[in-house]
Amino acid sequence: MLSKRFQKSNTIVALLVGFLLSSFPIFAKEEGVKLEWKPIPDAGGYQVEIKDSRGKITREKTNTTQVQIELPPGAYEHRIGVLNKYGRVSVFSAWIPFEVILSQKPEVVAAEKNKFLTKDMPETFEIKGKHFTEATKVILKDSKGNEIPVKSVDIKNSETMVVTIDKKKSPEGAVSLRLENPRNKSTDRENYFLVADTEDELAALDSKTSYSGSGSSGPSIFDLGAAARSAVLPGWGQYYQKKSTFRTAIFPSLIIVAGGYAAAKGNSYLNATHELDAARQSNIMYNSAFLQSGDPALFSLALYNYTQISPKYSHAVGEYNQLGVALGVLGFFYLINVLDAGFFPGPKQVKIEGTNTPVTVSPLLRNARESDRAATFASGNSYLLQQRMELGVEFTW
Template sequence: MWNKSLVHSVKAWILLGLLLFSFPSFAKEEGVKLEWRPIPDSGGYIVEIKDSRGKITKEKTNGTQIQIELPPGSYEHRIGVLNKYGRVSVYSTWIPFEVILSQKPEILAANKNKFLNKDLPETFEIKGKHFTEATKVVLKDSKGNEIPVKSIDVKNSETMVVTIDKKNSPDGAVSLRLENPRNKVAERENYLLVAETEEELAALESKTSSSSVSSGPSSFDFGAVARSAVLPGWGQYYQQKSTFRTAIFPSLIIVAGGYAAAKGSSYLSATHELDAARQSNIVFNSAFLQSANPALFNLALYNYTQISPKYSHAVSEYNELGVAFGVLGFFYLINLVDAGFFPGSKQVNVEGTNTPVSVSPLLRNTRESPSTFASGNSYLSQQRMELGVEFTW
């Protein structure tokens, strides 16, 4: 009895040790995935997840991973091994994990961004929004060389402290790039200006100020166009546009492609009918000439009268097929234009101000006022489409 109890105790500790290697992975779009090592001869597993308020949810599975949707917050989980009777034989310890909502970071202008090389601080604050422990900081000098970052201390979601290696002190205009998981990126050109002398610093400031608005929304986004060329809507998703603008282009192209395929099938069917009528006409004429049978003459004449309408029908189907391909090409081209020339909101610096300005393409439908009286108790509301650029401070 003692030996049997000892064996069960050792087995339980072995199972517990294996379960301690369970780990979560995080993704906003896919939810939270929990995985663990398989236990031999197990009858399944039960996963318990406890939120910060102590509420526990349970889920059974026969696999070694589960996919669950959880709101951002702090959690703990443990894995229970089920025996062949469906009862828990052992639990792992509670393992903490966090679910973090990955959002596109925002960068605010630095309180002071002009430094002489000798006065450049080793540690400085970055202000903005949506900072997390997973946020990556990339600093590059005017030549595109990356500036080594020694440490990143995230104080809260709006403040982080970055320490750089002053042995590789930058020179010129320094750009800042913040990267959150799931390809959420924000960039800021000329975030810091560094020069050896006051004269060089003033010249650098003048140069960057004169070109600060040149990176507005009119720049062509080659990366997004390449993505949308391969898969319509992919470029819009890469630019983090609205769900509507991301989904509308593949939807329109799928519908137009289906219509073009239907018209192509109709055109092929019409050409087959026309070819069949022409072949029948040749056969009937040949048979009549050989036999001089009046019945064959009537068949040949009737068949000949069918060739003209079948030809007209084939031409009509061909024209409709051309229109269908034109519509498909138009939607595909608009998809590329939207990805290339309307890359979504961008932040730019305006000379004379310290606050970044968000510049967004604007396309909206507005109602004219006053409305026009139509008939009875109804009014005709006049509409107009407006295309422009929206500036937000």
């Protein structure tokens, strides 16, 4: 009896080792991490134990051959225990290491050199970007849509990979690059590099791709996303564009001040109209009382009240005009806030050929230097210093 049980346990252990002895990456997604294994004959269920890098063990029992569990990215080990009919573990597999990796959309920066003659086309080239993993798939296609064979992909780190292609099947024309991470995370880069037989063909290809790239797929003149944000909440678009703290805070500050002023003027206008209505009602009441009683005192009171209606009306009109100006100022600041977000983008990083460091390009609006300002003479041997603004672009390394 003991011999049969021992043989059965050995069989289960052998099956567990055969089914689970491997180290593999698992890609985390929104619904968690899924562990799956092949069924063990005569198993009454399974107990899954997962150990993190600190040694903490999480246990879960299941009657199926898979579990879904929430795990943050990191290194783990797991083992599967087979339950007997009493719900107790009869045997465990060995601890099997695995790694949970968060699958993110890969990013690609421009190649340092992207123009090659066919005879100079390198067999190995480096791709720079972000979120590269061992599971990242590299797809290269030529201008005809034919896939270029990739011999190997060496992931140096999450930001660098080295790709080796077959030079016997050298690409031609504009070569596109596609990087795919698990969970349908992918990035496409058209015209990643250009290949031609002669310098003239390469120049023509470069001109053609540059022209096509300047069409509708190029950067828009108006940043609709940032403008929409600033339309909803002033300053939000500027914050989204990573503009300076001053440009982010100035518009909501101006709008709050202008809004407060408009609210005060609106309240003053309402008070003025109430006073005007009260004077008109009093005039009607005094005139009616005088006509009924014929009392001269009531006539004098009605006449005095009538003389107050005109200035109260003028005061109400003045408050109405001031309210209109306040609302106009408020609308002007709001419109400038939206236009600033839409037409004047924040700093952007660009790659300049021949350099390894990205350059930050920022729009610039400033006063002209003292030496560049023109002096205009006026009467009385005095002169006026003309104010002039400079609009340009600032490059920062």
